[in-house]
Amino acid sequence: MSEIERHTIIVLVDNEPGVLARVVGLFSGRGYNIESLTVSPVSVDGALSRMTIVTSGTPMIIEQIKAQVDKLVPVHEVHDLTADGAHLEREIVLVKVVATGPERRESLRIADIFNATVADTTTESFVFSLTGKPEKVDAFIALMRSLGKTEVARSGVVGIARGAKAL
Numbered sequence: 001m002s003e004i005e006r007h008t009i010i011v012l013v014d015n016e017p018g019v020l021a022r023v024v025g026l027f028s029g030r031g032y033n034i035e036s037l038t039v040s041p042v043s044v045d046g047a048l049s050r051m052t053i054v055t056s057g058t059p060m061i062i063e064q065i066k067a068q069v070d071k072l073v074p075v076h077e078v079h080d081l082t083a084d085g086a087h088l089e090r091e092i093v094l095v096k097v098v099a100t101g102p103e104r105r106e107s108l109r110i111a112d113i114f115n116a117t118v119a120d121t122t123t124e125s126f127v128f129s130l131t132g133k134p135e136k137v138d139a140f141i142a143l144m145r146s147l148g149k150t151e152v153a154r155s156g157v158v159g160i161a162r163g164a165k166a167l
Helices: 019-029 059-070 102-113 134-145
Strands: 005-014 034-041 048-057 075-080 087-098 117-121 125-132 149-154 158-161
Touching: 005 019, 005 059, 019 034, 019 048, 019 059, 048 059, 059 075, 087 102, 087 134, 102 117, 102 125, 102 134, 125 134, 134 149
Parallel strands: none
Antiparallel strands: 005 048, 005 075, 034 048, 087 125, 087 149, 087 158, 117 125
16 A cells, blocks of 8 residues: 655636635545645736645545646646655744743743744733744644643645746
């Protein structure tokens, strides 16, 4: 049996109503999971949107996903950043930590180690903002959860290929 792989796939689509539903419907209709999904307009005139989809599957499943997404009418291009080589992935997270006393001081110390910034503070809580690789975000969240009550808001992964190649 083939190994399950995590892939970051970029899909350039028309920026119009219903496109996201069609792409997500393709995944759900075939039982594929979306681990992360971000979408935003990227062309100067606002006509194109870029979807960054993180999914997992065997190499055969990943190829099926790419081929099926590429067949959708509003899709212009499909790129597998993972298969294409060197690329960058980043995610932003806001983490609220409700803590007092030593836990409050520890949350500031951990935030400093991770280069997170304090986005908001009250006498009972901090909201930290952190940008980084998904693994770094996961580690930061895990440490903050150990300190007290937390609330997490994640952006989802965005990715881009390294080097001179551009979509």
